[in-house]
Each structure stands twice: as C-alpha cells, then as structure tokens.
Amino acid sequence: MSNPTIQEEVTIKFAGDSGDGMQLTGGLFTDNTALTGSDLATYPDFPAEIRAPAGTLPGVSGFQIHFGSVQIFTPGDEYDVLVVMNAAALKTNLRALKTSGTIIVNTDGFDKKNLRLAKYPDDENPLENGSLQGYEVIPIPITKLTRECLAESSLSTKEQDRCKNMFVLGFLYWRYSRDMDETLKYLNSKFSRKPDILQANVSVLKAGYHFGETTETYSARYAVKAAPLEPGVYRGIMGNEALVMGLITASKKSKLPLFYGSYPITPASDILHGLASYKKFGVKTFQAEDEIAAVCSAIGASYGGNLAITGTSGPGLALKTEAIGLAMMLELPLVIVNVQRGGPSTGLPTKTEQSDLLQAMYGRNGESPVPVIAAKSPGDCFFTAIEACRIAIQHMTPVILLSDGYIANSAEPWKFPKASDIPEIEVTFKKANPDEVFEPYQRNEKLARPWAIPGTPGLAHRIGGLEKEAVTGNVSYDPANHEYMVKTREARIEIIADYLPLQKVEAGPDQGDLLIIGWGSTYGAIASVTKSLLARGKSVAHTHLRHIKPFPKNLGELLKKFDKILVPELNNGQLAKLLRDKYMVQVYQYNKIQGMPISKSELEHAVLQLLD
Amino acid sequence: MSTNPPTNGQMAPLKAKDFATDQDVRWCPGCGDYSILKQVQTVFADLALDKDKVAVISGIGCSSRFPYYMETYGMHSIHGRAPAFATGLKIANPDLSVWVVTGDGDGFSIGGNHLMHALRRNINIKILVFNNQIYGLTKGQYSPTSELMKRTKSTPMGSIDYPVNPGAFALGAHASFVARSMDRDPKHLKEMLHRCHEHAGTTFLEIYQNCNIFNDGAFFAFTEKDTKEDNCLFLEHDQPLIFGSEKSKGIRLNGMKPQVVDLAAGKFNQDDLWVHDEKDIFKATLLSHFFDDPRENGALPRPFGVIYASERPTYENMLEAQITEAEDGGADLDALIAGPTTWEIK
Ligand code: SF4
Numbered sequence: 001m002s003n004p005t006i007q008e009e010v011t012i013k014f015a016g017d018s019g020d021g022m023q024l025t026g027g028l029f030t031d032n033t034a035l036t037g038s039d040l041a042t043y044p045d046f047p048a049e050i051r052a053p054a055g056t057l058p059g060v061s062g063f064q065i066h067f068g069s070v071q072i073f074t075p076g077d078e079y080d081v082l083v084v085m086n087a088a089a090l091k092t093n094l095r096a097l098k099t100s101g102t103i104i105v106n107t108d109g110f111d112k113k114n115l116r117l118a119k120y121p122d123d124e125n126p127l128e129n130g131s132l133q134g135y136e137v138i139p140i141p142i143t144k145l146t147r148e149c150l151a152e153s154s155l156s157t158k159e160q161d162r163c164k165n166m167f168v169l170g171f172l173y174w175r176y177s178r179d180m181d182e183t184l185k186y187l188n189s190k191f192s193r194k195p196d197i198l199q200a201n202v203s204v205l206k207a208g209y210h211f212g213e214t215t216e217t218y219s220a221r222y223a224v225k226a227a228p229l230e231p232g233v234y235r236g237i238m239g240n241e242a243l244v245m246g247l248i249t250a251s252k253k254s255k256l257p258l259f260y261g262s263y264p265i266t267p268a269s270d271i272l273h274g275l276a277s278y279k280k281f282g283v284k285t286f287q288a289e290d291e292i293a294a295v296c297s298a299i300g301a302s303y304g305g306n307l308a309i310t311g312t313s314g315p316g317l318a319l320k321t322e323a324i325g326l327a328m329m330l331e332l333p334l335v336i337v338n339v340q341r342g343g344p345s346t347g348l349p350t351k352t353e354q355s356d357l358l359q360a361m362y363g364r365n366g367e368s369p370v371p372v373i374a375a376k377s378p379g380d381c382f383f384t385a386i387e388a389c390r391i392a393i394q395h396m397t398p399v400i401l402l403s404d405g406y407i408a409n410s411a412e413p414w415k416f417p418k419a420s421d422i423p424e425i426e427v428t429f430k431k432a433n434p435d436e437v438f439e440p441y442q443r444n445e446k447l448a449r450p451w452a453i454p455g456t457p458g459l460a461h462r463i464g465g466l467e468k469e470a471v472t473g474n475v476s477y478d479p480a481n482h483e484y485m486v487k488t489r490e491a492r493i494e495i496i497a498d499y500l501p502l503q504k505v506e507a508g509p510d511q512g513d514l515l516i517i518g519w520g521s522t523y524g525a526i527a528s529v530t531k532s533l534l535a536r537g538k539s540v541a542h543t544h545l546r547h548i549k550p551f552p553k554n555l556g557e558l559l560k561k562f563d564k565i566l567v568p569e570l571n572n573g574q575l576a577k578l579l580r581d582k583y584m585v586q587v588y589q590y591n592k593i594q595g596m597p598i599s600k601s602e603l604e605h606a607v608l609q610l611l612d
Numbered sequence: 613m614s615t616n617p618p619t620n621g622q623m624a625p626l627k628a629k630d631f632a633t634d635q636d637v638r639w640c641p642g643c644g645d646y647s648i649l650k651q652v653q654t655v656f657a658d659l660a661l662d663k664d665k666v667a668v669i670s671g672i673g674c675s676s677r678f679p680y681y682m683e684t685y686g687m688h689s690i691h692g693r694a695p696a697f698a699t700g701l702k703i704a705n706p707d708l709s710v711w712v713v714t715g716d717g718d719g720f721s722i723g724g725n726h727l728m729h730a731l732r733r734n735i736n737i738k739i740l741v742f743n744n745q746i747y748g749l750t751k752g753q754y755s756p757t758s759e760l761m762k763r764t765k766s767t768p769m770g771s772i773d774y775p776v777n778p779g780a781f782a783l784g785a786h787a788s789f790v791a792r793s794m795d796r797d798p799k800h801l802k803e804m805l806h807r808c809h810e811h812a813g814t815t816f817l818e819i820y821q822n823c824n825i826f827n828d829g830a831f832f833a834f835t836e837k838d839t840k841e842d843n844c845l846f847l848e849h850d851q852p853l854i855f856g857s858e859k860s861k862g863i864r865l866n867g868m869k870p871q872v873v874d875l876a877a878g879k880f881n882q883d884d885l886w887v888h889d890e891k892d893i894f895k896a897t898l899l900s901h902f903f904d905d906p907r908e909n910g911a912l913p914r915p916f917g918v919i920y921a922s923e924r925p926t927y928e929n930m931l932e933a934q935i936t937e938a939e940d941g942g943a944d945l946d947a948l949i950a951g952p953t954t955w956e957i958k
Contacts, residue, residue, distance in 0.1 A: 035955050182953070226957070235954045245949055252945050259704055278948070279938035284703055284931060289729040293696035296689070296726075300669070300700025303687060304708070308700070326690050382949075416954075419945040454667045454685035454701065454708050462633070462679050464688025474635070475680065 004177045004223040009068025011076030014168070015093045016085030016109075017054050018047050018061045021165035026063025027411075028169055028183055033067045034236050034413050035182055037226025040067035041524060042411045043075035043597065046350040055109075055117035060092045069225040073528035075410060077599035083168055085109050085142070087118035090126060102136040104171070106164070108143035138219055140211065142167050149207040153200050163204040170208025177223040180205065230415060237414035239378040239407035240267070243311075243337060244274035246385025248281050251307050253386070254393055254425035259301035259308045261286045261294040263316065266349040267405040268339040271311045291319035295336065299323060302332045303463075305429060305453035307389060311337040314356045315346060317400075318363065324398050325364040326465045328489065331441075331449050333392035335385075340404040342595045351595025352405035354520050355571040360400040361549055361578065367486045369493040371395070372549040374402040376523035379414035381407060384546065390425050395496055396448040402548075404570070406521045406597050427451075432458030440473035446499075447492035449473075494550050503552035508534055508541030511561035514611060519545040519575055522568050525598040529607055532600075538611060548578070556583045566590060566610055568598055626657035633683045639674060644795035644821035648742060649681055651798050652711075655805040656684075666709045669698045671718040674749050675742035675821070678713040692723025695730035698737045699927075706928045709809070712739045717747050720756040720776050731785035734813045735927040741818045743778060746827035759905070764826075779900035779919055782816040783893070789815040790896065790920045795822060796835040800846070800916065807918055813926050833906040834914055843906040847899070847917035852885035855913045862886075863912070870898060870912060896920035 012029075016022045023044055033040050045062035052059035066076030078098045084090040086109030097103065110127055126132060127139065146164040153160065173180055184202065191198035212219065251258035260283065262272045276285040284306070288294035295310045302308035312320065317338045327334045340356045342348025360372045371391055375384035381403055388401040430450035432438060440461045441449050452459040461473065469476035470484060505515075507530045518526045523544050530542040543558065545551070559565055559579070567576040568590040576587045590606045592598050631653040639645045656666065666684035670676035672691035679686030685708075689697045694712045702710045712730075719727050719741045730737065746764070747753040753766040754773065761770035782790045789811045793804040801819065808815040820831040833839045841857040853863035860876045862885040873880040889895055896919050904911035 031953060035953075037955070037957055229957045231957050233950070233954050233956050235951045237951075248948060249945060257704070259700065261700060278943075279935050280941065280943040281945075281948070282935060282939065282943075284935065286700070286703060288696065289725055292693060293699075293726050293729070296693040296696035297700030297703070299689075300687075300697035300702075301704040302700075303667075303697070304701045304704030306704040308704075322690050323693065330687070415957075416949050419949060453705070455665055455705055457664045460663050460666075460683055460685050462682075462686040462688065464679070464686075465690055466688065 004221040007222050007224050008070055009066065009072065010081065010176075010222070010224055011064065011066040011079045012081040012083065012172070013062055013064045013079040013093055013096070014083045015060055015062040015089035016083075016165070017088070018051060018059050019054055020061070020085045021162065022061050022063050022085070025165040025169050026065060028186065029172060030065055030411055031186075031236055032173065032178055032183060033065065034234065036178070036224070037229070038067040038069060038224050039072040039227035039229055040065060040411075040413060041072050041075045042066075043406065044409045046409075048348070048350050053117070055086055055088055055114050057088045057092055057118060060089050062089075062093060067224060069227050071227060071531070073524035073531075074597065074600055077601045083172070085164070085168075087114040087120060087126070091118045091120070097135065100134060100136065102138065103132065104138045104140065104168070106142035106168075107139045108141050140171070145207065145211065146204050149204050150200050153203075154196055155200055159197070160200065163200050166201050166204040167208035167211070170205040170210075171212050174209045174212025175219065175221060177221060180209065229413065232415040234413045234415050236411050237378045237382075237416070238409060238411045239375065239381045239403055240270040240339065240409070241274060242378055242381035242414070243271050243385050243403065244278070246382040247275065247309055247335075247389070248278055248283060249382070249419065249422055250386045250389035250425060251281065251283070252419070253422055254307055254389065254427050256305070256307035256393075256427060258283045259286070259298060259306040260284070260311065261288050261297035261301065261308070262311045263288050263291045263294045265291070265313045265316045267341055267408045268311045268313045268316070268337065270408070271337060271339070291316040292323060295320040295323040295327075295334075298334055299327050299330070299332060302327070302334050303330070303454065305451070307393070308333070309335045309337065311339070313339050313341045313349075314343045314359070317356060317359060321364050324370060324400075325366065325368050327398040328364070328368050328370055329465050329468075330463050331396045332398070333396055333451070334398040335388045335392050335401055336398060337385075337401045337403065339408045340402060348595045350405065352521065352597060353570050353593065353595060354402075354404055354522070355574065355593070356402065357519075357548065357571065357574040358577070360402060367490065369490050370549065371397060371399045371493055371496055371547075372402065373399065373547050374520040374545065375407060376520060376544055376546070378407055378410060378412050379416075380523075382416075386422060386425075387546070391496060393425055393427055394448070394499075395446055395492065396451060397493065402520060404521050429453055429456065430459060431456065439471045441468060441471050443488075443492070447488065447495055497547075497550040497553045500547055500550075500552050502554045503543060503545070503558055505558070506542045506544055507531060509539060510541070512539035512541055513562065514538075514540045514564045514566060514607065515559065515562035516540065516542050516566045516568065516607065517545065517559075517575070517579070518542070518568055519548060522570065522598055525600055525603050526568060528600045529604045532604065533607060540607065540611070545575070548575070551582065559583055559585050564588060564610060566607065568603055568606070570598065626660055628653035628657050631656045631663060631683050633681055635680050637681050638677060640825050642824040643674070644744065644823070645675060645678070645742065647795040647798060648740075648801065648819055648821060649678065651801045652740075652805060653682070655802050655809070658802075659806070659809055661709060665707065666711070667698075667701060668711045668713060669694045669701065670713040671715075671723055672749070673715040673718045673747075674823070675713055675715040676718060692718050692721070693726055694718070695723065695726040695737070695739065699730060699733070699735050702735050702737055703928050703931060706736070706932065710737045712737055714739065714741050716741065716743045716745060716755045716757040716778075720778065720781065724756075728781075728785040731782055731787040731814050731816060733927040734788050734924060736813055738808045738815045739817065741778060741816070742821040743818050744821045744823035744827055745830045746823050748823045748826055752826035777900065777903045778818045779915075780897075780903070783897055783900050783920060787816045787920070788813040788922055788924055789918070790900065791816070791918045792818045792820070792914075792916050794820040794831060794835050794916065804917070807921070811921060812923050834916075839906070843911075843913055845902065845913035845915045847888050847915050847919065849888055849890045849918070852882050852887050854882070854885065868898070870902070872910070872912065890918050890921045893920060893922070
C-alpha cells in the first residue's frame with residue numbers, strides 16, 4: 001500500500017437526500033476525526049422541510065467538516081471534497097467546491113428520475129456532459145455495490161439502501177487512513193438488539209473501506225496529523241448539548257433544583273430533549289402549552305425557589321416579552337435561552353442569524369433593562385450557561401442568553417473541565433428575623449432584593465407587575481417613586497459590570513490600526529482572520545464580547561486605542577448600533593444576512609479593504 | 613408590607629381577619645368581590661391553613677387584585693397567565709396550597725388556553741373564576757361569558773359573540789373537579805371552597821359575582837330571594853335533583869333528555885328523579901349543559917354545587933415519581949460533562 005499524502009487541513013461536505021443519513025455519516029466521521037487528535041469544526045446544513053420529497057432540491061441535507069493538523073476555527077469556506085448521493089445534492093453544493101476539488105459521487109443517484117427531480121434539463125447528465133471537467137471525479141455505484149454486498153441478507157431492498165451511507169463512511173475511512181474500531185463499537189451498541197441491521201451496516205462499512213483498497217489505482221490516499229491542541233482530555237461537543245450540561249452544572253453548583261419550562265421550537269428543542277433525559281439530576285422539565293406558559297411557569301418556579309430556565313428561539317422570545325417584563329419587575333432570577341435563527345417572523349427556522357440582539361436588549365414595554373450575554377462557540381455554551389445562572393441568582397434578575405443555530409448544531413473538540421473546578425454559586429434565601437420588619441424590596445450592596453420563597457415562615461408577602469413603592473414593594477402610583485424605581489432598576493443592572501472581568505484582547509496588540517469586535521458565533525471566523533493577518537504583520541486585534549448588557553467597564557477605553565473598529569455580525573448591524581450609542585465611536589460594519597456563518601475568506605477580504 | 617404574623621393557628625383558632633392584609637381594599641363599594649374575599653378568608657381560617665404555606669396567584673382584572681388582600685404569599689401576574697405561574701410554583705414546591713384567582717375575561721378570553729391545559733394536566737391548584745359577565749377594570753366591555761345581544765360600549769348594537777359555557781368548557785378540558793357557586797350565598801360558597809381544598813387535583817370553581825357598576829343584576833335571577841329557588845338547582849351527591857320554592861319540582865331523565873317534572877301533580881314522585889352522582893362524567897356533562905336563560909319558558913334550572921369530582925393522579929405527583937425513579941442509581945456530574953467518548957492529547 002502506498003504511503004498516504006499528508007495534508008494540513010481538509011474540508012469535506014457530505015450531501016444527500018434527507019433520508020440518506022448524511023448527518024449520521026458526518027457525525028461518525030467527526031467522532032473518528034476527533035480521535036486522531038486533529039482539530040475540527042463542523043456545520044450541519046439541514047433542509048427546511050422535515051421530509052421534502054425524496055430526490056428534490058429542497059430535500060438535500062448536508063454536513064460539513066473542516067479538520068486539520070493546525071488550529072481550526074471555522075467549518076471551512078470552500079470544500080476540498082464533496083460527497084454527493086444524488087443529482088440534487090450535486091446541484092445545490094457544487095458552487096462551493098474548490099477549483100480542482102474532488103467529487104465522490106454515487107452514480108446510482110443520477111438516473112432519469114433523479115436528474116428530473118434535480119431539475120437538470122432533459123437528457124442532460126452532469127456526470128456525462130463534461131460540466132465537471134477540472135474536478136477530480138470519483139464515480140462509485142454506491143447503491144448497487146451496497147445491494148450486492150447485502151445480497152445474502154434478509155433485509156428488504158429499502159432497508160439495504162439505508163446502509164449506503166456506511167459505504168461512504170468506509171470509503172472515506174480508507175481515503176483518510178482511519179481506524180474503524182470506534183465506529184464498530186458504536187454500531188454494536190446502537191444495533192445490539194437488531195443483529196440483522198448490525199451485520200448489514202458492518203458489512204457495508206467494510207465493503208466501502210475495501211473498495212478504496214482495491215481501486216487504489218485511481219484514487220489517492222491521505223492523512224491529516226494531530227493538531228497542536230493543548231494537552232488534556234477532550235470530548236466532542238455541540239452547543240445545545242453544552243447548554244444542557246451547563247444548566248445542570250449550575251443547578252448542582254447552586255444546590256437549586258433545575259426547572260426548565262419550554263415549548264418546542266427549532267433550533268432550541270434539543271435543550272428540552274436533553275434536559276428531559278436527565279431527570280436523574282433532579283431536573284424538572286415542563287413542556288408548556290405555548291411559549292408564554294413556558295416562561296410564566298419558569299417564573300412561578302423561580303418564585304418557588306428553583307433555578308428556573310426557559311428556552312426558545314426568536315419568535316418565541318417575542319411571545320415571552322410581557323412575562324420577561326414581569327420577571328424584571330418582580331426581580332426574580334430567570335434565564336431565558338434564545339437559540340437565534342433567521343428572522344424576522346417565522347423567517348428561516350433551520351438557518352442561523354444573530355438578529356435578536358436588539359430584541360433581547362429592548363423588546364419589552366416600558367423601561368425594562370435585562371442583562372444579555374452571548375456564547376461564542378459550542379463549548380463556550382457550557383460556561384455561558386453557568387454565567388447566566390450566576391448573574392440571575394446573585395443579582396435577582398432575568399438574564400437573556402443568546403446562542404444561535406450555528407453554535408447549537410455544530411461540533412468541536414472540547415477540553416472539558418472537572419466539575420470540581422467550577423466555582424459554587426452562592427444562594428441566600430431570606431429567613432425571617434424577629435428584630436426586623438421584612439421588606440420585599442429592601443436592597444443589598446448589589447441593589448438586589450431578597451429571595452423570599454413561599455413556605456418560609458414569617459415572610460408572607462405579595463408581589464406583582466404594578467409599580468411598587470421602594471423598599472416595601474407595596475403598589476404605588478406616586479410619580480417620584482416611579483421615576484426612582486425606573487432609575488434603580490437600570491442602576492442595578494449596570495452595577496453587574498462591577499462584578500464582571502474586564503474586556504481583554506483575544507489576539508493581537510492592545511492598540512493599533514484595527515480592532516475587530518464580535519459577539520456570539522462569529523468568533524471562529526474572526527479568530528482565524530485575525531490570526532492569519534497577524535502572521536502577515538498587520539496591526540489587527542480581536543476582542544469578543546460575552547457580556548453585552550451591561551458591557552464590561554473598560555470597553556469604551558479599549559475601543560479608543562484603535563484607529564478603526566470593525567463589527568462583523570450576522571445581522572444588519574445590531575451590536576454596531578449599541579456601540580455607537582453607548583460610546584459615540586465610529587464603527588465599521590461587516591454584515592452577512594444569508595442564514596449562514598461568515599466565512600474566513602470574505603471577512604479577510606473585508607478587513608484588508610478597511611486596512612488599505 | 614407584612615405584618616408580624618402569629619406563628620400559626622395552633623395557639624388560638626384563626627379568624628378571617630388573620631388572612632387580611634393592611635392594604636385598603638379598592639373594589640367598588642357593593643362589588644361581589646368583597647363577599648368572596650370574606651368567604652375565602654373565613655374558610656382558610658376554618659381550615660387553620662398556615663398562611664406561609666399558601667400562595668394566591670392572579671392575572672389581571674378586578675378580581676385579580678385579590679392577592680393584595682390576602683395575608684399569604686401571593687403574585688399579581690400578567691393577563692390570563694395565572695394558571696401557568698401557579699403550575700411552575702406548584703411543581704417547584706408541591707407542599708404549598710396554591711390558589712388561582714381569575715375572572716371571565718382573564719380566564720376564558722386571554723387566558724383560555726392556559727386554563728384548558730391546567731385543567732387537563734390536573735396539577736393540584738385551586739382555580740376560582742369570578743364570573744361577572746363583563747369587563748370591569750377596562751370599564752364595561754362585553755366579556756366571553758356575556759349573553760348574546762348584550763349592549764355595551766364595544767357592542768352598541770348588541771353582542772354577536774356567542775358566550776362560553778364555563779362548566780362545559782371545564783369538563784371538556786377533562787377537569788377532575790367542576791363546581792359552581794355565587795357571591796350572595798356565603799354558606800354555599802364556603803362549602804364549595806372547602807370541597808376545593810379537599811380535592812387532590814385541579815379544581816374549577818365558577819363563582820357568579822355581581823359587578824354592580826357595569827353589569828348590575830346579571831345573576832339576580834339566581835341570587836335574589838324571590839327567584840332563586842325556582843332558577844337554581846342545588847346539587848348534592850346521592851340526592852335526587854329537586855328544586856323550586858316548595859321543593860315541588862324535580863328533574864327526571866327521559867332517555868338522554870332531562871325533563872322538569874312537577875312533583876305535586878301526582879304523576880311522578882322522588883323515586884322517578886335523576887339522582888346526582890358527582891363521579892359520573894356523562895351525567896355531569898348533561899348537567900353542565902343546563903345553561904338556559906332563566907327568563908325563557910321551560911328553562912332548565914342552573915346547577916350549583918359540585919357538578920363533577922373524580923380524583924386521578926396529579927401532574928406534580930407523577931413528575932416527582934419519575935424523578936425519584938430516575939434518581940435511583942445516582943448521578944455523577946463529571947460523567948455527564950465527559951460524555952460517552954473522550955480522548956487524550958498528550
Ligand atoms: S368594576 Fe365591577 S367588578 Fe370591578 S370592582 Fe367595580 S363592581 Fe367590582
């Protein structure tokens with residue numbers, strides 16, 4: 001066997017019909033890649049429809065992975081390798097394939113019917129008309145070979161065809177010089193009760209691998225080495241998964257039972273599924289009748305002394321608006337997770353966007369300040385969840401945590417912490433004191449009021465959404481008191497900044513020509529552009545905001561140290577607006593509103609233009 | 613806000629005023645809400661409830677000011693959503709006695725969805741619906757329970773909005789307890805409140821409440837002395853359905869059809885009458901549709917009392933049981949964070 005060619009980084013896109021199992025193939029390839037020690041980032045590209053008709057363009061489901069022996073920040077711009085299971089998959093994905101890239105193609109997905117469904121002109125087959133000239137095309141009759149491999153099996157043709165993704169996986173394992181043990185273990189546990197299906201998947205996986213070996217003559221073999229990641233123990237992590245674990249960790253660290261009230265919505269539902277499966281940690285999940293009941297039940301649970309969370313996506317946040325205003329007025333701890341998706345209205349449910357920042361900041365009636373924090377990567381969702389809970393509890397306030405569809409569903413290697421390394425979250429429930437009259441709105445040094453939960457002897461009191469008198473919390477329509485309370489509610493959110501770390505530059509100089517400032521899922525793209533421009537000697541720095549309301553105390557100072565400020569965002573310039581408003585600085589924008597992450601190359605191009 | 617409380621009711625019998633707050637009650641003089649407040653406070657005292665273990669949750673509307681006047685824990689929440697807050701609170705702390713106060717607008721209009729789902733889940737919360745067939749707080753628009761052709765500020769030519777039947781709504785939502793009472797019959801109201809307290813599960817108690825400012829007399833046919841007995845059917849479990857000033861009228865079932873019979877006429881006697889069975893959902897459903905306008909000729913009387921009561925497992929108990937089952941075997945936070953597959957980079 002020839003020695004494999006060593007590559008530094010590779011981007012592969014798996015694309016097929018929703019029924020072709022591309023997400024699973026991508027996921028297994030990702031797990032396998034992680035075990036080689038390469039760094040990686042992935043990005044699933046779900047069809048908008050649950051089950052669009054087979055073979056059609058809207059039915060194409062994709063999974064992208066970028067891995068390398070260097071640090072990997074993004075799922076990659078253009079692919080080196082495109083795997084297509086049918087004609088529709090080729091048509092929707094070809095445009096992002098690199099010039100002279102490789103196409104691994106299931107030729108059985110290009111019959112007359114498939115071509116027609118993919119809307120190719122009559123009698124035109126892209127595999128035969130020369131349109132793929134310049135690419136390396138590896139044609140494999142995958143469906144046929146899969147069926148041949150399973151000729152002896154008791155499975156129906158339909159069931160046999162479902163194994164063809166394993167052929168692809170096996171072939172790629174051969175191509176990238178991989179070991180299959182972990183995948184075999186996975187299949188064994190997944191199908192332990194279905195020996196026929198297990199056997200079929202294993203055979204086809206091996207058949208794909210052997211096909212690579214025997215046809216070596218026309219297809220080269222590659223390997224990507226381990227990346228210089230920090231030493232330690234790693235796992236693969238996706239954003240929603242990390243949120244689930246972060247919330248449970250916060251519950252344990254605060255010794256408060258976790259209550260999660262939610263209504264199913266893409267792309268936040270996996271948080272509900274995840275938490276519902278961890279009842280053993282005492283987690284109470286409540287699938288409410290609607291978004292409003294979801295947040296209201298959480299407020300009720302918070303009043304009752306639980307660590308209360310509600311999760312949703314943009315349209316759901318809009319529905320929760322009035323109740324969040326009440327939580328702000330009641331000054332009760334609550335975390336509202338918003339896994340943002342493309343808006344406005346129903347928008348692009350399966351696509352990513354950062355366009356709910358202003359909604360999170362301002363989307364309530366009256367003067368209604370609520371802390372806003374954002375996660376920057378899948379692993380960071382874990383820490384951001386804990387941070388949101390800490391702020392909510394210690395400052396007695398609802399907190400909005402922003403994630404997005406990209407972070408939620410993409411994966412990265414994560415050097416996870418030990419539970420014992422996470423600090424405890426101190427909780428003090430008010431107890432009656434015979435020497436004092438209990439005042440529900442008496443404030444401490446953080447301007448936070450006491451958390452007095454029903455059932456506590458001697459503290460019976462009433463709270464509500466009507467304006468309240470300072471200290472006593474009694475209903476008050478007094479004009480001066482109202483203004484005082486509005487100012488106090490703003491001050492008590494701003495005071496949180498006293499308890500936050502100062503904003504740091506992630507990469508690059510502390511002062512210079514250009515500061516790129518981002519928040520949320522643009523982290524990877526900005527980090528990779530900054531790294532490459534610094535290597536070229538440019539005076540560029542990157543800072544990334546976790547805390548948006550309130551901003552870290554030194555942010556204004558930091559901004560002043562650079563000649564230019566650029567804010568890349570997946571929206572029309574929402575953080576840029578906030579920065580201009582607060583600091584009166586000139587801010588350049590780079591905005592992409594296509595339901596997709598910002599790519600490294602387009603951002604690099606924009607930065608270079610600004611530096612000229 | 614909180615007066616220093618006596619520790620609990622063990623020292624001396626509690627009085628209604630032990631459940632009153634220092635806040636001025638702000639309902640219009642003569643409003644039916646005063647009587648309901650009084651009966652609730654009295655019953656809580658009779659039951660010797662520990663006021664620190666009671667929470668009263670309301671939405672928005674005249675009736676929803678209720679928590680401010682109850683010396684217990686309480687929350688005046690947002691419009692229509694009280695059942696959802698109460699659900700979260702009860703799940704968080706199942707030991708509390710949780711009461712929801714809502715009205716016909718708050719409960720059936722903006723909050724209809726939450727009411728329906730609370731009832732079917734059977735979470736152990738007590739829902740009191742003050743029905744005055746009008747919007748009081750917003751000054752007199754028709755409500756979801758207002759009668760057809762009612763003239764109000766928003767219906768100058770009469771309402772064309774067909775009214776909801778609260779009892780039938782509650783049974784339709786699979787409530788495990790459905791009852792009706794009225795502000796002007798303190799004794800009956802207290803009895804119903806006791807029944808709500810005793811029932812393990814969601815209770816739905818509709819209370820006819822006079823809004824003397826915007827809908828005065830809406831229920832006089834049922835509440836006033838000279839018409840009450842002829843228009844009200846007071847239900848008692850295991851007892852025949854008898855009503856009328858001389859107890860001279862009864863209800864018999866003619867097949868599936870309820871029929872008013874004159875017991876004095878000699879053709880039918882008590883043994884022919886329909887005997888009330890609180891646990892019979894089919895009969896309860898028929899009773900819930902006794903919803904005639906009392907002014908109509910041959911109108912069926914309006915049932916008061918417990919229309920339906922049948923216990924089934926509560927939501928919070930089932931949730932607790934699942935958690936206890938899952939917790940068996942313990943939970944390791946480090947194992948959770950590490951997940952099933954890890955690798956080491958040296
Ligand atoms: S408006 Fe009607 S219901 Fe409201 S307080 Fe006045 S009388 Fe009572």
